[in-house]
Amino acid sequence: xxxxxxxxxxxxxxxxxxxxxxxxxxxxxxxxxxxxxxxxxxxxxxxxxxxxxxxxxxxxxxxxxxxxxxxxxxxxxxxxxxxxxxxxxxxxxxxxxxxxxxxxxxxxxxxxxxxxxxxxxxxxxxxxxxxxxxxxxxxxxxxxxxxxxxxxxxxxxxxxxxxxxxxxxxxxxxxxxxxxxxxxxxxxxxxxxxxxxxxxxxxxxxxxxxxxxxxxxxxxxxxxxxxxxxxxxxxxxxxxxxxxxxxxxxxxxxxxxxxxxxxxxxxxxxxxxxxxxxxxxxxxxxxxxxxxxxxxxxxxxxxxxxxxxxxxxxxxxxxxxxxxxxxxxxxxxxxxxxxxxxxxxxxxxxxxxxxxxxxxxxxxxxxxxxxxxxxxxxxxxxxxxxxxxxxxxxxxxxxxxxxxxxxxxxxxxxxxxxxxxxxxxxxxxxxxxxxxxxxxxxxxxxxxxxxxxxxxxxxxxxxxxxxxxxxxxxxxxxxxxxxxxxxxxxxxxxxxxxxxxxxxxxxxxxxxxxxxxxxxxxxxxxxxxxxxxxxxxxxxxxxxxxxxxxxxxxxxxxxxxxxxxxxxxxxxxxxxxxxxxxxxxxxxxxxxxxxxxxxxxxxxxxxxxxxxxxxxxxxxxxxxxxxxxxxxxxxxxxxxxxxxxxxxxxxxxxxxxxxxxxxxxxxxxxxxxxxxxxxxxxxxxxxxxxxxxxxxxxxxxxxxxxxxxxxxxxxxxxxxxxxxxxxxxxxxxxxxxxxxxxxxxxxxxxxxxxxxxxxxxxxxxxxxxxxx
Amino acid sequence: xxxxxxxxxxxxxxxxxxxxxxxxxxxxxxxxxxxxxxxxxxxxxxxxxxxxxxxxxxxxxxxxxxxxxxxxxxxxxxxxxxxxxxxxxxxxxxxxxxxxxxxxxxxxxxxxxxxxxxxxxxxxxxxxxxxxxxxxxxxxxxxxxxxxxxxxxxxxxxxxxxx
Numbered sequence: 027x028x029x030x031x032x033x034x035x036x037x038x039x040x041x042x043x044x045x046x047x048x049x050x051x052x053x054x055x056x057x058x059x060x061x062x063x064x065x066x067x068x069x070x071x072x073x074x075x076x077x078x079x080x081x082x083x084x085x086x087x088x089x090x091x092x093x094x095x096x097x098x099x100x101x102x103x104x105x106x107x108x109x110x111x112x113x114x115x116x117x118x119x120x121x122x123x124x125x126x127x128x129x130x131x132x133x134x135x136x137x138x139x140x141x142x143x144x145x146x147x148x149x150x151x152x153x154x155x156x157x158x159x160x161x162x163x164x165x166x167x168x169x170x171x172x173x174x175x176x177x178x179x180x181x182x183x184x185x186x187x188x189x190x191x192x193x194x195x196x197x198x199x200x201x202x203x204x205x206x207x208x209x210x211x212x213x214x215x216x217x218x219x220x221x222x223x224x225x226x227x228x229x230x231x232x233x234x235x236x237x238x239x240x241x242x243x244x245x246x247x248x249x250x251x252x253x254x255x256x257x258x259x260x261x262x263x264x265x266x267x268x269x270x271x272x273x274x275x276x277x278x279x280x281x282x283x284x285x286x287x288x289x290x291x292x293x294x295x296x297x298x299x300x301x302x303x304x305x306x307x308x309x310x311x312x313x314x315x316x317x318x319x320x321x322x323x324x325x326x327x328x329x330x331x332x333x334x335x336x337x338x339x340x341x342x343x344x345x346x347x348x349x350x351x352x353x354x355x356x357x358x359x360x361x362x363x364x365x366x367x368x369x370x371x372x373x374x375x376x377x378x379x380x381x382x383x384x385x386x387x388x389x390x391x392x393x394x395x396x397x398x399x400x401x402x403x404x405x406x407x408x409x410x411x412x413x414x415x416x417x418x419x420x421x422x423x424x425x426x427x428x429x430x431x432x433x434x435x436x437x438x439x440x441x442x443x444x445x446x447x448x449x450x451x452x453x454x455x456x457x458x459x460x461x462x463x464x465x466x467x468x469x470x471x472x473x474x475x476x477x478x479x480x481x482x483x484x485x486x487x488x489x490x491x492x493x494x495x496x497x498x499x500x501x502x503x504x505x506x507x508x509x510x511x512x513x514x515x516x517x518x519x520x521x522x523x524x525x526x527x528x529x530x531x532x533x534x535x536x537x538x539x540x541x542x543x544x545x546x547x548x549x550x551x552x553x554x555x556x557x558x559x560x561x562x563x564x565x566x567x568x569x570x571x572x573x574x575x576x577x578x579x580x581x582x583x584x585x586x587x588x589x590x591x592x593x594x595x596x597x598x599x600x601x602x603x604x605x606x607x608x609x610x611x612x613x614x615x616x617x618x619x620x621x622x623x624x625x626x627x628x629x630x631x632x633x634x635x636x637x638x639x640x641x642x643x644x645x646x647x648x649x650x651x652x653x654x655x656x657x658x659x660x661x662x663x664x665x666x667x668x669x670x671x672x673x674x675x676x677x678x679x680x681x682x683x684x685x686x687x688x689x690x691x692x693x694x695x696x697x698x699x700x701x702x703x704x705x706x707x708x709x710x711x712x713x714x715x716x717x718x719x720x721x722x723x724x725x726x727x728x729x730x731x732x733x734x735x736x737x738x739x740x741x742x743x744x745x746x747x748x749x750x751x752x753x754x755x756x757x758x759x760x761x762x763x764x765x766x767x768x769x770x771x772x773x774x775x776x777x778x779x780x781x782x783x784x785x786x787x788x789x790x791x792x793x794x795x796x797x798x
Numbered sequence: 799x800x801x802x803x804x805x806x807x808x809x810x811x812x813x814x815x816x817x818x819x820x821x822x823x824x825x826x827x828x829x830x831x832x833x834x835x836x837x838x839x840x841x842x843x844x845x846x847x848x849x850x851x852x853x854x855x856x857x858x859x860x861x862x863x864x865x866x867x868x869x870x871x872x873x874x875x876x877x878x879x880x881x882x883x884x885x886x887x888x889x890x891x892x893x894x895x896x897x898x899x900x901x902x903x904x905x906x907x908x909x910x911x912x913x914x915x916x917x918x919x920x921x922x923x924x925x926x927x928x929x930x931x932x933x934x935x936x937x938x939x940x941x942x943x944x945x946x947x948x949x950x951x952x953x954x955x956x957x958x959x960x961x
Contacts, residue, residue: 047899054907055898056891057841057881061908064840154831155824229942230845230853230908279843279908280942311846514906514943684902691945692905718850718940726936726946731929 040595041526041533042746045684048519049533050277050512061279062250063234067304070236071100073297074157074307076147076164077317078139081351081386081711082188083168085137090147093163098156101300102164103148105136108296109265117357118487119635120196129195129353133263133292139168140188141351141388142713143317150297150305173386173711177325177346180383188351188384195349195382196357198364200639202436203375205331208340212331216411220328221777222400222760224348224706225321226715227393228723231279232314237294238304240272244544247294248274252281252511253551254543256288260295271295275541281513282696283392286553287319287354312716319354319391320706322347322382324363324400330408336416336423340375341436343367343404347382347390347397354391356382358485362397364639365437369405370447370479370650371427376436386711392553394693398480399757406476406761407774420765421451424477424652437639443647443678443741443749447477450652450674453735457672458654468661471669472770475654476761482555482750483646483743486632492560493547496525496568497622498576502607503535509546510561515752516685517557521565523681524745528569530593547624555750558681559646559743560627566745568625579619580610630743647742649749651675653694653758657766661789664782666702666767668728673758674735678742678749690755691732697759699724705779768792810870814839815883823870829863830854832870833880841882841911845940852939855912856880862919864938881911884918894921894956901952905943913939917953926957 053059090102105111111134117127135146147164151157172186179185180193187193209215235249247260257271264271278285290307297305309318329342345363349356364380409427413420428447434440454475461473484490494508506525512518518540526533539546549561573593581588586600598605605613614621632643656670673694680686703722707714715721742749760778767785768774772792775784810823814837821836833839833856842865845853849867856865857879884892891899894917904910916939920927927935932953933946941949 045902047902050907051899051902051904052891054904054910055881055895055914056885056889057911057914058885059907060840061843063844064834066835066838154835227942229906230851230940231843231906232845277907280906282942308844311848311851514908516905688902688905688944688948691947692943693945695945696942717848718846719848723940723942725938725940726933726950729945731947731950732945 039527041523042681043679043683046523046533046682048516048685049522050519059277061231062236062248062276063308065236065248067236067238070304070306071150071152071297071301072154072157073148073150073293073305074161075145075293076149076161078135078142078144078146080139080168080170081142082171082173083139084171085135085139085146085166085168087165087167088146089165092165093149093160096156096160096163098152099149099160100152101150102160103134103296103300105132105134108133108263110263111136113259113263115353117196117353119637120357131352141386142711143388148293148296150301175385175387175708175711177348177383177385180385188386193384195353195384196360198361198380198637198639200364200376200378200436203340205340205342205375205377208375209331212339213334214332214415216330216332216408216415218328218404218408218411219776220326220404220407222324222403223778224323224708225393225700225704226315226706226721227282227284228721229280229282229284232311233289233309233318234307235290235294236304236306237298239298239302243270245271245295245298246274247291248276249291250278250285251275252278252285252513252553254509254511254541255548255551256291257543259288260291263292264295264299272544275511278511278513281552282394283396283553284318286392286551289318311718315706315715315717315721316713317388319389321393322356322359322390322397322400326401326404328404328408330412332412334416336412336418336426338371338373338427341368341373343378345380348387349382349384350387350389351384352389354389356390359392359397363401365435365644366398366479367401367405368436369402370429370477372429372433373436378436387708388713394696394753395480395756396554396753399760402476402478402757403760403764403778407765407776410474410765410768420475421455424451437644438641439643439645444739445650446676446737446739447650447652449737450650450676451475451477453674453737454652454654454672457733457735458670462656462669465658469658470661470770471656471658472766472768473654473656474762474765474769475652476758476765477652478754478757479648479650480754480757481645481648483559483629484554484556485635486630486643486646487635489631490550490556490560490629491626492549492564493624493626494521494549494561494564494568495547495622495624496565496572498611500608500611502611504529504531506536506538506565507546508540508549508561508565509543510549510557511541511552513552515689516682517552520558520562520681524562524565525569528566529573530595555752555754558748558750560629562745562748563627564625567627568623571623571625575619575623576610576614576621579614579617580605582617583613647749649675649677649751649754651754651758653762655762655766657763657770659767659770659785664785664789666780666785668698668730671730672733672735673755674737675751675754676737676739676749677751678744679738679740679747680736681746681748683736686736686751687734689751690734693755694732694759695724695729697756698729698763701760701763701778702780808871810874812873813877815880825871827870828866829868829870829873830865833865839880839882841880843908843911852912852916853909855915855939857915857919860922862916881914884914893959894918897952897956897959901948901955903944903948903952909939909941913941913949917956920953921957929954
């Protein structure tokens with residue numbers, strides 16, 4: 027099932043491919059959606075963390091006596107109060123002397139803190155006021171230790187160890203062909219160094235949740251999360267069977283990868299287990315910016331060997347990422363960087379060396395694009411420079427090198443679906459037309475394109491699967507149950523559309539029960555642009571099974587051949603006429619045919635991941651696209667205005683074109699924010715970015731309309747031939763914006779964010795194209 | 799039951815979405831906390847606590863305000879409208895809300911109640927705004943999902959319908 031490519035003729039689609047308002051939209055717009063922090067229980071307590079104020083220290087004394095005496099305080103917990111205070115992550119492909127590397131971290135630090143903001147104590151109180159007072163009263167004495175603030179410093183000989191055993195967390199290598207020979211034969215070599223910054227997800231909903239024991243003694247945690255399967259991790263921490271913890275994900279106020287790791291879950295569970303009362307925890311924006319994992323800062327060195335006609339002969343790439351203080355998903359993120367490092371191009375030979383190191387910076391982990399996006403700045407800047415040096419059209423150079431079906435990535439994976447990269451290049455350039463004129467003297471305009479590829483679906487080595495259950499009610503209305511967390515991308519709504527399409531059910535009569543680890547079939551994480559592929563295919567399979575069960579029952583009853591029957595909005599049609607759906611459902615009951623079905627979709631399989639990456643298949647498939655940016659630069663102030671922004675991706679099939687446009691526009695703006703504005707600023711391990719007044723995400727004034735052009739090859743591995751689109755559009759803005767600035771001022775910014783100061787440095791170095 | 803210390807047991811009375819509500823409000827209690835924790839009106843959201851993100855935007859006597867940086871006691875006697883107050887008693891969406899619905903202006907929906915109140919204030923003065931002017935007035939309301947343009951589309955359309 028898993029390798030089949032599904033396409034449908036467009037004129038046969040009734041609900042899928044329609045720009046429908048999402049089924050969750052009305053409640054959100056009415057203001058009646060209850061997010062994780064909106065629920066309150068009678069007798070509910072409040073919880074807050076006491077965090078380290080320094081980045082690196084030994085804890086010499088922790089005293090909670092005074093805090094416990096604050097009126098209204100119910101409990102103050104330390105690491106010693108946690109049943110299993112240490113959790114460990116297996117880091118795939120990485121070994122220590124014997125066996126897999128297990129990266130450990132504590133829920134509440136007992137002996138040592140490794141980053142500014144690391145949790146030390148958990149305070150639980152009747153009121154927010156008591157909470158605030160008690161947190162102040164927790165006494166922590168510490169002895170400061172050396173601070174490792176850069177990966178290079180971390181990896182230096184004899185460096186202070188952030189973790190015992192050394193600061194190297196993970197490394198990956200890809201070797202394909204004879205790189206040295208290719209460089210010897212090359213007509214030209216392009217060299218570049220590129221640096222990206224720590225970025226925060228900055229969803230509008232800070233981390234929050236409410237937890238309670240239900241009447242069966244099951245720990246219930248209703249939390250803003252992308253992963254309800256963390257119930258297993260919570261069970262481990264509490265020392266109870268997995269079946270005794272339930273995680274419920276209501277509609278989430280934005281995720282972008284920042285709610286992929288646990289946030290409030292373990293602390294809520296500990297507080298409830300300890301007090302046996304309902305507890306709410308709401309992180310402040312300051313805590314969210316301070317202590318939740320960030321996007322990796324990457325240092326990337328590219329050497330590109332090319333022929334005179336623009337063909338890329340080889341890439342020689344080094345990537346060093348800052349893993350921060352704890353492992354989280356850094357090793358996997360770096361693996362994505364490695365596999366995506368050469369972009370959507372055929373590369374004769376490649377040598378890729380990637381390393382991630384522990385530092386005393388905040389932990390880094392998942393963020394939309396997951397390591398596959400920082401490298402776009404590298405490979406697309408190189409591509410642009412190549413075009414410039416050869417006096418070739420930037421679109422033409424990309425088209426000459428573009429991957430096609432049947433080509434292999436440097437890692438060895440074959441591209442098995444049609445690649446419409448050239449079509450996306452043509453689409454954005456046709457739309458863009460003439461380049462704009464500067465709006466005045468001392469202003470310069472620039473235009474650039476940037477293409478990318480981004481995997482959708484998890485690493486195949488993870489043996490991914492998802493399940494969905496669909497059942498008719500006796501009145502013909504439809505219930506879909508699937509534990510998919512809905513983080514705002516329409517994850518639940520898409521399932522309703524798929525079920526509606528296959529079963530001819532009215533969208534208004536479909537209810538999707540989602541995001542509940544106990545009552546719904548598990549669908550895995552809403553991460554890795556995987557839910558349409560995974561839960562979408564699971565729902566599709568369940569719907570097809572259910573349809574065939576009902577048609578089979580009608581065929582048996584009426585004697586008409588199965589192939590002559592169809593399920594339509596009017597009922598079950600056959601050569602003999604129409605059987606109403608409700609009659610058909612009663613008929614199923616009579617004939618012992620179930621009117622529900624469980625579909626399980628298994629992702630593609632692949633070889634094991636080792637440090638030396640090599641395999642026929644590491645990811646299910648990829649999504650390709652191209653963006654175009656027009657910018658104007660104020661040559662005196664360095665201010666950059668994005669005049670126009672056009673984005674095109676082949677999405678295979680748009681299940682809901684409005685949702686697709688929304689994903690592309692939102693990701694493009696988030697990417698523009700990383701290109702121009704955003705940075706978590708660290709100074710010797712101290713996080714200086716404490717609020718939204720310092721962490722600038724794009725406002726409505728900072729960005730133009732994002733013009734989206736959606737191409738549909740029908741070639742994706744998702745239902746109806748859909749590809750994933752959640753992450754792919756966030757990569758190109760980094761390069762489209764920096765290359766457009768380079769086009770305007772004649773010198774290339776290579777460090778993000780491209781602040782006015784950095785633009786002015788380029789203005790000084792460059793030759794202005796538009797200056798009279 | 800452990801002892802709960804309450805300071806400043808003063809009460810504040812506000813008219814919230816047409817309903818008169820009297821609840822305790824310590825001298826330091828923000829309007830946002832009063833609405834959410836005391837009055838049970840949870841559609842204004844906590845996003846930053848420093849008046850930057852706009853997720854808590856409500857109308858106080860018709861004027862948009864960030865409820866996280868206004869004290870409840872300061873608003874004594876005021877009429878407060880939140881996004882839920884735009885919805886009719888029968889659950890029917892207002893024309894502004896309908897426009898948000900039509901234009902797919904909510905993705906995760908967390909910024910939406912604040913966006914709606916900022917937009918309501920814009921529509922209230924009867925002036926028609928260009929897209930750039932709409933964007934300028936939305937600058938105090940952050941959205942991380944949509945890239946803003948479906949929200950701008952919805953407001954532009956709603957002001958057209960109003961004319």
